Amino acid sequence: MEHIGELIRSLRKAHKLTQKALAQKYGMSRATISGIENNTVSEIGLRKVEAILNGFGYELAPVPRQPSRPTLDMLKKVNFHDR
Numbered sequence: 001m002e003h004i005g006e007l008i009r010s011l012r013k014a015h016k017l018t019q020k021a022l023a024q025k026y027g028m029s030r031a032t033i034s035g036i037e038n039n040t041v042s043e044i045g046l047r048k049v050e051a052i053l054n055g056f057g058y059e060l061a062p063v064p065r066q067p068s069r070p071t072l073d074m075l076k077k078v079n080f081h082d083r
Contacts, residue, residue, distance in 0.1 A: 004036070004049060005037045005039045007058070008036055008052055009037040011056040011058070019033040020033075026048065028048060032044070032048075036052075
């Protein structure tokens with residue numbers, strides 16, 4: 001979620017909006033917008049985040065998580081043993 005907060009902050013600034021203006025547009029508090037941007041909100045509804053992203057022309061979509069360590073299949077694909 002932290003990357004979404006960074007994205008929302010950069011989009012807000014690119015559109016020259018304050019946190020207060022963005023919050024008012026979506027019926028939220030400025031503190032909620034700040035929490036989303038700084039990844040400090042303990043729980044935030046996906047619909048709120050989706051509404052903000054949609055307003056900037058983005059959509060919320062699931063993306064598979066990359067494993068922290070390469071799997072055997074990943075190593076086979078890059079011919080790890082040929083290096």
